[in-house]
Amino acid sequence: MGFEDTALLSRILTMMTLSFHILYATIGVGVPLMIMIAQWVGIKKKDDHYILMARRWARGFVITVAVGVVTGTIIGLQLSLLWPNFMQVAGNVIALPLFLETFAFFFEAIFLGIYLYTWDRFEDQRKHLLLLIPVALGAAASSVFITIVNAFMNAPQGFEMLNGQLVNVQPLLAIFNPAMPTKVAHVVATAFMTCAFLLASIAALRILSGSTHVYHKKALYLMMKLGLVFSIATALIGDLSGKYLAEYQPEKLAAAEWHFETEANAGLVMFGVLDGEEVKYAIKVPYALSILAHGVPGEEVTGINELRENEVPIPPLWIHYLFDTMVTIGMSLAALSFIYVVAAWRGWKFIQAKWFRLLVLLGGPLALVAIEAGWWFTEVGRQPWILRNFMTTQEAATTSGNVDLMIILFGGLYIILGIGTIVVLTRMYRRNPVEQELAQREVEKGGEQE
């Protein structure tokens, strides 16, 4: 098998594993915060519904965590198996955050075990809530650390290459690379946002399928409020990510925007198709690209043609659609949650209509689509580099055969794990609906009082 083929196959396998892992990882980062907020609201308002919410979410969470751990372990090893040459450099320069990540995992796993197996063990609920803090911190920290590694791939620094030798390595400089602040902030904010919309989706689903219990309404309202907060944060940080790209990875931004000629007052291209270098059927938002890139309409945005002249490799132009998908979903979800929160506050009734509930139901899956689109955009947009300006994907790949076989093997595994998660989660909640559990809790309480 040729050298190029293994590189392509390795890319496909990496893409599969990461696209699958990120769904679980996002839930792993965001859901502990949601559980924490629900439990805290429950304690503060002395409202058993919120406490039960936290408990039920925690039960489902264990299952997604377990699959997250499995797929995470897979990608962790696969990075060395598929990209040995890259990991050799990475080991020398950016190993510190990877290593710190394992401590974050330890921390999270230990306290998650304790939290799950100590419900009602403490007289004081607040003590139990305390156990969740290290879980949420550990999960967020692990996403911060791994995203730092990815930021380093986009904006490597903190080392020098001298005749193929790595010299003058500065681990802290490598960590605090220019891509890091926006990337880390955006990834964490989007994880929170996605989980808020996912949990809102579930509440909407229950209401749509006929449950009238106030429990679901409380969950829905709480999650839409949080969704609003985090989608605004996401959009703001996304704007900053655009400014980062304009400064440090102009080829990615230009390709995403089909921006061929360097010009000031550049407009933002949404959707459309490309005919040669001509953009057709697109919506053009005047000045918006200049604003995204530099904050003011008058500034110049570097175009593809100028970059080509300077021999900068241009990533595939179809990343435009990925960028569009992500931004459109982000804006729509911000609008949706804004309308919901305002309407709930003003007492408008249309948000209880079926069509609106259906929109809310769509929100969770759409947020997951945006996560995928965002990652594909940033990863494909880095091509042909694995380490921008230092190492190409071709150079990094393994020389070992059999990658094709592994694609089939792992593909099958992910299908089984994916289906398994859905089947087990639905079965678990269907066997024990909220109404039933609430009734049981009433009986238990009644018993205590007698």
Add this chain to the structure above:
Amino acid sequence: MTLEILGIAVLWLFLFFYVIVGSIDFGAGFFNAYSAFTNKQHILTNIIQRYLSPVWEVTNVFFVFFFVGMIGFFPLTAYYYGTTLLVPASLALILLSIRGSYYAFATYGAKINHRGYIYMYGLSGLLLPASLSPVLAMSEGGFINMVNDSPQLDYWALFTSPLTWSIVVLSLTAVLYISAVFLTWYANKAGDEKATDLMRKYALVWAGPAIITATGIIIELRTHNAEHFARIMDLWWLFGISSLLFLGTVFLIWKRRKYGLAFILLVGQFFTAFFAYGISHYPYLLYPHLTIYDSFTNETMAISLIIAFVAGLGLLLPSLYLLFRLFLFDKDYVKGKSDYHA
């Protein structure tokens, strides 16, 4: 102590933890499947759910820690082992996934207690050590060749070598032995007499094969890697201590006395043997291509990793202590008197 030695010692220690906690986990799965097969399932299932479910993720992190730390301290291993291990490591990953999903789907989730699943879970517990342990055989040299400047694994040589197979068999017997001794103690603590008797029997059954295969490997090495064999002979006294500890464990189990102490002696036995083996392997990570010196990372990175490690340990040790106090040493929990699962 040089940074290189400090680095490898830390990694070896964590690998040792993984070997112990992992063996308990793998073996328990196998015994569980075996008792399901002979219709005695209820005896072990409770113990597995009470002890293994809350801690399996932590077990897994020990493994992740080892390979991430390896890339950090010895980046060149990514090149040699990463290139050659694609197939065996991928198989191990699939097996790990079966185990992880068993916990997720069968013990936390919808309680799918389908027999096929229990058997798969049990079987994967045996196949996992069998798929991971050939790496130790590879590290003895002779199986990785340089073809066009890139390392290639000679599968034929690997799978026809008696050394490989004795290491595989040792890993299996050790897993079953370690697990049985631990579960004897745990079942005894839980006051479950039936389970204690059963596990005690297994512990005695597997003690012999474990020590015989361990000795067998040393003899295999004599022909396979004379240099390593000679260094092992220099450390004969460490292996001697290990054997004495082994006898102690078997004696206590036999006499039905102090199962806790028996398990501690067992950990001591494996600790001395594991480290004696590691020390005799020094300085090679892969005979004859790679030593800990020529694969070591740069000094700045090494120092920052060690600082991170010490800081991390400060967080980790108290948390681990808390975890074990709750699930291993808490009498009510172990006996199943208190169930607080979400």
